Amino acid sequence: MKKSDIIFIAGMIGAWATYYLLSKWAVEYTSSPFVAGMLLRLAALAVLTVYVIATGQLKSLLNIKSSWLILLVIGILGFLLDTFANIGFQKSSVSTGTVLLKLDILMANLISTFILKDKLTKGDWLCSAVMLVGVVFVLGVDFTSVKFNWYDLFFILSALAVTINAFVIKKAQKDYKVKSITIAFYNNLVVLLLFAAMSLVTGDVAKLGGIKTGTTFFALVAVGGLAQSLIYVFYYRNLEKYPVWLVKILLLFVPIVSCVAGVLIFGEVLTAMKIAGMALVIAGGAGIIIIQKRKMRNKEGICSR
Numbered sequence: 001m002k003k004s005d006i007i008f009i010a011g012m013i014g015a016w017a018t019y020y021l022l023s024k025w026a027v028e029y030t031s032s033p034f035v036a037g038m039l040l041r042l043a044a045l046a047v048l049t050v051y052v053i054a055t056g057q058l059k060s061l062l063n064i065k066s067s068w069l070i071l072l073v074i075g076i077l078g079f080l081l082d083t084f085a086n087i088g089f090q091k092s093s094v095s096t097g098t099v100l101l102k103l104d105i106l107m108a109n110l111i112s113t114f115i116l117k118d119k120l121t122k123g124d125w126l127c128s129a130v131m132l133v134g135v136v137f138v139l140g141v142d143f144t145s146v147k148f149n150w151y152d153l154f155f156i157l158s159a160l161a162v163t164i165n166a167f168v169i170k171k172a173q174k175d176y177k178v179k180s181i182t183i184a185f186y187n188n189l190v191v192l193l194l195f196a197a198m199s200l201v202t203g204d205v206a207k208l209g210g211i212k213t214g215t216t217f218f219a220l221v222a223v224g225g226l227a228q229s230l231i232y233v234f235y236y237r238n239l240e241k242y243p244v245w246l247v248k249i250l251l252l253f254v255p256i257v258s259c260v261a262g263v264l265i266f267g268e269v270l271t272a273m274k275i276a277g278m279a280l281v282i283a284g285g286a287g288i289i290i291i292q293k294r295k296m297r298n299k300e301g302i303c304s305r
Helices: 003-030 033-054 068-091 094-101 103-114 122-138 150-174 180-202 204-210 215-241 244-266 272-303
Strands: none
Touching (some): 003 215, 003 244, 033 215, 068 094, 068 150, 068 180, 094 103, 103 150, 103 244, 122 244, 122 272, 150 180, 150 244, 180 204
């Protein structure tokens, strides 16, 4: 990898970890996943708008005659993946949801293997499994409290939505030649409008009146919006450059960053299980990197013949 590749991968992991932490705070603070999502996406819209204007790309946003439908699909899937997960967490256990949401890794691998015909080796699958187990350890899942009910289907639907969305985004980039910033802007806009609509339908918008606002509140919302914007920048660039399944695997490092942040910022306890989980994730990630390097060398060897 080039230095720029490492920066974009590290940026994606860091931005996603930051957004997860602030999204969790926003939901708890507003007592509404729809209001929280609306506020964070509104802040992201402000950041993206400033970026588009500053870089002179405002006119390009209007040139979506041939891609408006796929942009709409991306936005709807982005809304559904959040909504399905939130319904699951409201009606089922956190432990069950934490496990089932990670099925997106297996889904991405299966789609890549059997539909896109990507050649995933046994080593790829083994390292993916090791990293997945490591993430479960890092998240501290209590398997004694894992009980399945029909609401758990929403976690699976959320995992499916986020997986499909990644492939649709890559198709928009590759086949429709849509710029990442255009995908990001309309994705965020559609999700914002849908969160706003759900806030009105559920009556959650009334909770805005009872929220205590101040400098800290607006600062955290702004940082959350910035983190969401950076996710678009880093995540979409990585999707454009790497296979979807590999980008999904790299995102398994997000829980490690979140765990370390929890220890340093919130004083959470770093248990032996979490340390073991971090070691498994790092070992699995290192294994995948080694395998990918070998694949590249083999390709270069074939091309040079």
